[in-house]
Amino acid sequence: MKRPSILVLGAGYGGLTTVVNLQKIMGTDEVDITLINKNEYHYESTWLHEAAAGTMTPEQVRYDIKEVIDPVKVRFVQATVEAIDVAGKKVLTDNGEFTYDYIVIALGFEGETFGIEGLDKYALSIANVKAARYIREHIEFQFATWSAEEVKDDSRLNIVVGGAGFTGIEFLGELANRVPELCKEFDVPREKVRVICVEAAPMVLPGFDPELVNYAVGHLESKGIEFSIGTPVVEATPEGVNIKKSDDEFEFIKAGTVVWAAGVRGNRLIETTPIENMRARVKVEKDLRAPAFPDVFIIGDCALMINEETNRPYPPTAQIAMQQAEAAAANIKALIQGQTTQEFIPDLKGTVCSLGDDDAIGVVFGKKVTGKRASFMKKMIDNRALYMVGGPKLVIKKGKFNVL
Amino acid sequence: MKRPSILVLGAGYGGLTTVVNLQKIMGTDEVDITLINKNEYHYESTWLHEAAAGTMTPEQVRYDIKEVIDPVKVRFVQATVEAIDVAGKKVLTDNGEFTYDYIVIALGFEGETFGIEGLDKYALSIANVKAARYIREHIEFQFATWSAEEVKDDSRLNIVVGGAGFTGIEFLGELANRVPELCKEFDVPREKVRVICVEAAPMVLPGFDPELVNYAVGHLESKGIEFSIGTPVVEATPEGVNIKKSDDEFEFIKAGTVVWAAGVRGNRLIETTPIENMRARVKVEKDLRAPAFPDVFIIGDCALMINEETNRPYPPTAQIAMQQAEAAAANIKALIQGQTTQEFIPDLKGTVCSLGDDDAIGVVFGKKVTGKRASFMKKMIDNRALYMVGGPKLVIKKGKFNVL
Incomplete structure (x- = not known):
């Protein structure tokens, strides 16, 4: 048989x-x-x-x-x-x-780009390892170019993140920590770099507890992230994105990097x-x-x-x-x-949204957590996923132990 | 007074x-x-x-x-x-x-680009820290792009180095070691990458002992570097370089990266x-x-x-x-x-031309040296320069101690 x-x-x-x-x-x-x-x-x-x-x-x-x-x-x-x-x-x-x-x-x-014009072509997407690596190299290349070019185009340093959902916020959390490193590595003054989150919905992290959302936004804003909420992206071009601020008001944000993390x-x-x-x-x-x-x-x-x-x-x-x-x-x-x-x-069991390596927000077993404790839990969740697939060997090899 | x-x-x-x-x-x-x-x-x-x-x-x-x-x-x-x-x-x-x-x-x-058309605009130059960093990021970006793009343009991975003088050869030596690392990091098969040295003069490293030159060329060729000698670059374009192979024969080499190291x-x-x-x-x-x-x-x-x-x-x-x-x-x-x-x-006191981190050729106190011994001497020369300016403190901080 x-x-x-x-x-x-x-x-x-x-x-x-x-x-x-x-x-x-x-x-x-x-x-x-x-x-x-x-x-x-x-x-x-x-x-x-x-x-x-x-x-x-x-x-x-x-x-x-x-x-x-x-x-x-x-x-x-x-x-x-x-x-x-x-x-x-x-x-x-x-x-x-x-x-x-x-x-x-x-x-x-x-x-999912919801049929928004130009997004497929001009926005980057955190879709897989190769695409993620491409985004990293793209951003570094923008910084290296700005640093080396004689006539400096500051808009190269602008990074637009489309979407204030889970992926968008977690990516912003990493950028908030990464931008100062990039500035140091490429001799770029921090104040030259803008990171702008554009979200169509009227809120950040829909479904999350408002207190936690406030914590997250406050944390990211304190690190220089800007938010433009309730302002849908209506078009992406090779130079940036056009956003709709009200029924008859639009704003074009010039940016060297546009990452679409909204669907x-x-x-x-x-x-x-x-x-x-x-x-x-x-x-x-x-x-x-x-x-x-x-x-x-x-x-x-x-x-x-x-x-x-x-x-x-x-x-x-x-x-x-x-x-x-x-x-x-x-x-x-x-x-x-x-x-x-x-x-x-x-x-x-709960959900934790990281805000960079050192902070997070979440609800675990029904309890709200923020800060280092939440960040620690996030890493344990990540390690647990490794454990479920590959046992302790994989956790040791790939686990996150840069615990605070 | x-x-x-x-x-x-x-x-x-x-x-x-x-x-x-x-x-x-x-x-x-x-x-x-x-x-x-x-x-x-x-x-x-x-x-x-x-x-x-x-x-x-x-x-x-x-x-x-x-x-x-x-x-x-x-x-x-x-x-x-x-x-x-x-x-x-x-x-x-x-x-x-x-x-x-x-x-x-x-x-x-x-x-110095000797008035060759397009070189100023389309070739990169190892002129200073920012320009060198730009070249590194440019090459990484080409590899990341190739890896992420659906329709792959292999010419992105081609690197043309203009000049087989001291700088050109030392740069090729580093590339010979770096390319396999880049291939691993960006999931690129090694055989997809071409590194081509183009030199107008009929020889590599003019002024060097022919035996040492043969050693250098042999070493670099064994690591996959190609040489096109006696073939001047006549034009650089956004797509690559045009080289003159004989009085009426030209060849266009498509390349994502062109580095001019020839003057x-x-x-x-x-x-x-x-x-x-x-x-x-x-x-x-x-x-x-x-x-x-x-x-x-x-x-x-x-x-x-x-x-x-x-x-x-x-x-x-x-x-x-x-x-x-x-x-x-x-x-x-x-x-x-x-x-x-x-x-x-x-x-x-002598001259040593490195061929990557692990090999070199040179003449030191009148004696020819190759291989690990030459590479060691090159590092000592580099450390001596640090010592002359900043004393032992600077050597400890910035010296090259990855000695074989």
Whole structure:
């Protein structure tokens, strides 16, 4: 009898945790497990804003997938997925075709520009390791150019961050610490550099406690970050962004760097399948399967789940993706063994938003935290994610121990 | 009675060594010494190719002028010299006007592009710390861009180095070591990167022993550096350089980075004075004074001295500049004390051309050296220059101790 085959697409938090759980709970003789990922490495996507700001190196935020998978139990294929045929139960990649009995789609997020003109072309996005590294190099290049050029164009030093949500604020927190370093390294007076956060919504960090939001804004403003709230970006150009300040008032902000951190959506490949979806996110069944496709699990940023308490979707976080991965692995095992699947219920331990290496805000186990204590917790959360995938060895190798 | 005033322009090897010697041999009550320099720091211009390649940081190749001057004896003014009035015995800067009884012009070199079209605009030059840092960031930005872009333009990764003289070869030596690091850091396959040295003359390192030249070329070629010798650059464009391969054969080399390392001249300010000069270099008297201006000393890259043994000019090296500085300081003291000046005779200890951090070629005390031994000597030469200016303290702080 042929062993059932499980195909996992993506080695982000969701995909890699699925594989790690599968190799733990399933025997070698029970299943064939294949993991497909574009790169030979996993990256901590919740740390990318640090690589983009330059406060961490790209090396620090990624590690080899081979370090955490068991080669006896899991076949790893480095390939880019080109199409998912959920009717034919196969996946086409640039490195061959793969069939499956069960598939876990964990392809992560893509940036969403909401059709705003020029953003795709002229704004940078913290989408992956390479894009984050590009942002860091782009900013350094602007500083080096300003320093070396005879006629100085100060607008090179302006950095516009689009979005005051989680990613935007965390990135601003890193920039607040990084800019003084950049100034020192490139002989640029600090007062020449402007970092401006532009947000369409009337508030910063929607969903967060207002007291914590005030703390965050105060902290960032004290480090020289400017906020322009309730002022949507209406266009990006090679020179900067145009923002709408009121019904008939616009302002053009000239900037050498524009980073768009204001929206995510699911992976576009989902939209090419017959699976019902909204911006490539699929409202999954309670056991994490796609509606009408009982052999397809969808987890992480491509899965949409409604929090019945608030009647709003759960945010696409690493925490939930990893819990879903564990549940999906268990449910696949159940199906293979002829048992019934279990409902997935997120266990929300809290959320901490960093404000640079040395400060943060958050709610942990229902309690508000700020400052060094919150920053410490943030690092423990990051280390815990490493532990869940790679055990203590990975924590020692990649963990954040620059604890205050 | 008013004390005589000495004005020293430039804090490179020549200017700074002059000041350090003056403050040693002259009493506070004897003279007023003023040092004028564009930056508040001195940089090791013979190390700039390392900062440009990225094998050293800009911080490592510079130090604060205040670390080596005695504030009781020397007044340091950060200013850019705008004009030298040798008839009126005064100097105009962007930070005021300064008169003098004796002046030491030690303003260093500028790049020479020999009128080749486009070089000024599109080629980078290892001219100073900021320019070197710009080159490093430019190259990193090309690698980051290639890595992040969807449609990859491999020519971004090509680096053309114009000139196979001392600077060109030392820069290539650093690049040979740096490129593999860059490839690793930016996920670029090594075989995608081309480093091409283009030289108009029919030989590499003219004036060097042919055996040593062969060693150098062999070493660099083994690390993947390509040479195109006897093929002048005839034009630089935003896309690369056009080289002349024979009378009617041209080749365009597409390259993301073009560094011009093929010629130096004296500082252009010299040309605005009535002092006789050739490409801003002054054929100085035997005691280092400018012809017809007995209160003007010119040392370093702006001074031209003929080696009577070879009937060719001495090369503009740090070694000679520092020896001239010592002699100029002594001659100024002699003039002030009514004595006669002494003839300056260079004491050539040898020349070592590095081929990266781990190899070099050279002639030291008349003996040919290569490999690790030569590399060690190069580092000792670099450390000796630090010692001459700042004593053991500076050697400990800035010296090269990564000795093999």
